[in-house]
Amino acid sequence: MRVALIGPVQSGKSTLFAAVAAAGGSHVDLSRPDQPHLAVVKVPDERLVWLTEQYHPQKTTPAELEFLDLPGFDLSDEAGRNRAKTHWPAMRNSDMLVLVVRAFEGAAVAAYRGRVDPQADVQELLAELLFADLDQVTGRIAKLEASIKKPTAKRDEYLRELELMKRLEAALEAEKPISEAIHSDAEGKLVRSFAFLSQKPLLVVKNLSEGAVRGASEEAVGGVECLPLSAKIEEEIAELPSEERGVFLADLGVSESARDRLIRACYRKLNLVSFLTTGEDEVRAWTIPAGADAVTAAGEIHSDIARGFIRAETVSYDDLRAAGDMKAAKAAGKIRLEGKTYVVRDGDIINFRFNV
Numbered sequence: 001m002r003v004a005l006i007g008p009v010q011s012g013k014s015t016l017f018a019a020v021a022a023a024g025g026s027h028v029d030l031s032r033p034d035q036p037h038l039a040v041v042k043v044p045d046e047r048l049v050w051l052t053e054q055y056h057p058q059k060t061t062p063a064e065l066e067f068l069d070l071p072g073f074d075l076s077d078e079a080g081r082n083r084a085k086t087h088w089p090a091m092r093n094s095d096m097l098v099l100v101v102r103a104f105e106g107a108a109v110a111a112y113r114g115r116v117d118p119q120a121d122v123q124e125l126l127a128e129l130l131f132a133d134l135d136q137v138t139g140r141i142a143k144l145e146a147s148i149k150k151p152t153a154k155r156d157e158y159l160r161e162l163e164l165m166k167r168l169e170a171a172l173e174a175e176k177p178i179s180e181a182i183h184s185d186a187e188g189k190l191v192r193s194f195a196f197l198s199q200k201p202l203l204v205v206k207n208l209s210e211g212a213v214r215g216a217s218e219e220a221v222g223g224v225e226c227l228p229l230s231a232k233i234e235e236e237i238a239e240l241p242s243e244e245r246g247v248f249l250a251d252l253g254v255s256e257s258a259r260d261r262l263i264r265a266c267y268r269k270l271n272l273v274s275f276l277t278t279g280e281d282e283v284r285a286w287t288i289p290a291g292a293d294a295v296t297a298a299g300e301i302h303s304d305i306a307r308g309f310i311r312a313e314t315v316s317y318d319d320l321r322a323a324g325d326m327k328a329a330k331a332a333g334k335i336r337l338e339g340k341t342y343v344v345r346d347g348d349i350i351n352f353r354f355n356v
């Protein structure tokens, strides 16, 4: 799963990206601001920390997400708009968009359009997403209108799609995202290959001045969930040795870096959950879509485990933690034997019984 950071030029995307990439242990080369950057990031999970202390495994493997840092958009002139368009395919190939907008003051960095106005920047970006989708929809409508003139076997299918595309066109022209205009799973399937931008999960990051993060408002911006942070502070935290981080965060009055909150917010917005496996060899978080059943979870580990599935021996992390260890959890009756159709919950610790 890939998260794309987008936004106006100089909003702090690359600064934030470098901090996020450091969570995956990667140091990124940002010497070419006109190029996209990609990093694999480990999803912070305190449950893995505790389980590792209990099991002393040879390795601990967290869930991962990819983050893509795209060059900033300058939509104030034709050349800039055309450059922004070249990034649409990379955005379509991402599963989620994070709109990073500037809220920090300071004349040292030139402000996009000469203003510091996060609300206006978000509105402009959202409009751009609608515009990108409209571009695709009108193109498809023209193709379909040509196709239905011929009496082909697929004509009925084309007519149905045309009707849907016209509805999407009307929605976009009324400044409504595709996500609001799709009414059924069948319609969703029909448009999936277009990978519309206004259908993707969205999050706004408001990049504040260092002094403004304490108690900053988390109010939605432009109707989109918002995470306020300071990219500069995140950059500093990422550079600190881990043993000094706690003190630094305590000074800021927070228990967790905004970077970690951002990564987890993306994981949640992508509708993903983690189930966990434990052992002396490995403690690991596995990623599945929310709502997935136990066989799907088993298949995530190995197709043999899904094929030979017998039972999922399951205990929730919270129950295990409260009990203290597996033996005590068992004694307290907290270990459940779940079947194939059990819907796996975030934080379930599962031992699959299977037979091949």
Ligand SMILES: Nc1nc2c(ncn2[C@@H]2O[C@H](COP(=O)(O)OP(=O)(O)O)[C@@H](O)[C@H]2O)c(=O)[nH]1
Residues within 6 Å of the ligand: 007, 008, 009, 010, 011, 012, 013, 014, 015, 016, 033, 072, 104, 105, 106, 109, 207, 208, 209, 210, 230, 231, 232, 233
């Ligand atoms: N004062 C201040 N400057 C920042 C902050 N975030 C980024 N900058 C500066 O703004 C400039 C652009 O940042 P960059 O991350 O490259 O923006 P991008 O174009 O969105 O990738 C750089 O000089 C950063 O040091 C911030 O939170 N506070």
Ligand SMILES: [Mg+2]
Residues within 6 Å of the ligand: 013, 014, 015, 033, 070, 071, 072
């Ligand atoms: Mg950049």
